[in-house]
Amino acid sequence: MFYRGRRLRKNPAVRSLVRETRLHPSELVYPIFVQEGENIKEEISSLPGQFRYSPDRLEEIVEEMRACGVRACLLFGIPANKDACGSSAWEEYGVVQTAIRRLRSLDRELYIIADVCMCEYTSHGHCGVLGDHGEVLNDETLPHLAQIALSYARAGVDMVAPSDMMDGHIAALRAALDGEGFYDLPIMGYSAKYASSFYGPFRQAAGSAPSFGDRKAYQMDYANANEAMREMQADWDEGADILMVKPAMAYLDILRMAADRFDAPLAAYQVSGEYAMLKHAVAEGLMHPDVMNESLIAIKRAGANVIITYHALDYARAWKEYQG
Ligand code: PBG
Numbered sequence: 001m002f003y004r005g006r007r008l009r010k011n012p013a014v015r016s017l018v019r020e021t022r023l024h025p026s027e028l029v030y031p032i033f034v035q036e037g038e039n040i041k042e043e044i045s046s047l048p049g050q051f052r053y054s055p056d057r058l059e060e061i062v063e064e065m066r067a068c069g070v071r072a073c074l075l076f077g078i079p080a081n082k083d084a085c086g087s088s089a090w091e092e093y094g095v096v097q098t099a100i101r102r103l104r105s106l107d108r109e110l111y112i113i114a115d116v117c118m119c120e121y122t123s124h125g126h127c128g129v130l131g132d133h134g135e136v137l138n139d140e141t142l143p144h145l146a147q148i149a150l151s152y153a154r155a156g157v158d159m160v161a162p163s164d165m166m167d168g169h170i171a172a173l174r175a176a177l178d179g180e181g182f183y184d185l186p187i188m189g190y191s192a193k194y195a196s197s198f199y200g201p202f203r204q205a206a207g208s209a210p211s212f213g214d215r216k217a218y219q220m221d222y223a224n225a226n227e228a229m230r231e232m233q234a235d236w237d238e239g240a241d242i243l244m245v246k247p248a249m250a251y252l253d254i255l256r257m258a259a260d261r262f263d264a265p266l267a268a269y270q271v272s273g274e275y276a277m278l279k280h281a282v283a284e285g286l287m288h289p290d291v292m293n294e295s296l297i298a299i300k301r302a303g304a305n306v307i308i309t310y311h312a313l314d315y316a317r318a319w320k321e322y323q324g
Helices: 004-010 012-017 061-069 095-106 138-155 168-178 197-206 227-239 251-262 273-283 291-303 312-322
Strands: 027-034 040-041 051-055 070-080 111-116 159-162 186-193 242-246 265-268 308-311
Touching: 004 012, 027 040, 027 312, 051 061, 061 095, 061 291, 061 312, 095 111, 095 138, 111 138, 138 159, 159 168, 168 227, 186 227, 186 251, 197 251, 197 273, 227 242, 227 251, 242 251, 242 308, 251 291, 265 291, 273 291, 291 308, 291 312, 308 312
Parallel strands: 027 051, 027 070, 027 308, 070 111, 111 159, 159 186, 186 242, 242 265, 265 308
Antiparallel strands: 040 051
16 A cells, blocks of 8 residues: 555645645735835836836725735835935935825725835945944944834834844834834834845836945845844844745745744745746746746745735735635
């Protein structure tokens, strides 16, 4: 006798019965790029099928999200002006703050998360303020990040997600938010964020590539796994509500380690390069479009509870037939 695994693969009904992993649209977060200005809806050349919207044009995307059942978004801002300390990031009526208010007025139920970082707002493209030798200063950056988070909170955001990789950032944000009475506002830490080439298309989309050097002195070395556990533990101890691994597909081992280790909600970010790579392969006819579903299911299977992906709306639209 031998193991007849094929008995339970015979048809869609039995496969569905024994399927171990399912992914519901409500587990997805859709990243949205908002650009300062008016009447802008511009396709992002580095991210096929993704657009930059000015705050006044967000209605369309809100409708699309409502229609397909994706209920959470993650905002990234593209400001009109940049300076050395990224001050347009915390303006009361900056581009993200304006987008938050607009989204809230369009859909009271939409769950609005905003990315907290400085690289889209600094003239040098680094994620913090610089010292005399071009190094990113950790402790000097923290008050700026706190200021950004507070300005989002005042605009009515539901959750903040610091992606800067400064040490102590969760504690700094938590203290600032609590200090203004926003003790109920959750923080999703980009806890294990690697210095990755998979961010390439995002940096083109947001104009946030560093003008010199790289991010290796603050983002993690992709050779390290144990270090990711320390980063996640630190974020958790400082008061993060959700821990994240980023990127996702090349870091499924990190996701699995984290899922086994932490009793905490776990997010995974399928980043721009992962999305673009698959989209291009499908467009070239090299892979079947189902590769998108396969990649998301793999991320869920590895242990993610929340998946941030540019594919969210397309996945959700096809979900009923696919029954992932
Ligand atoms: C900002 C930030 C980046 C991404 C999310 N937040 C870029 C970076 O760190 O250079 C990348 C997301 C993606 O590639 O989709 N620090």
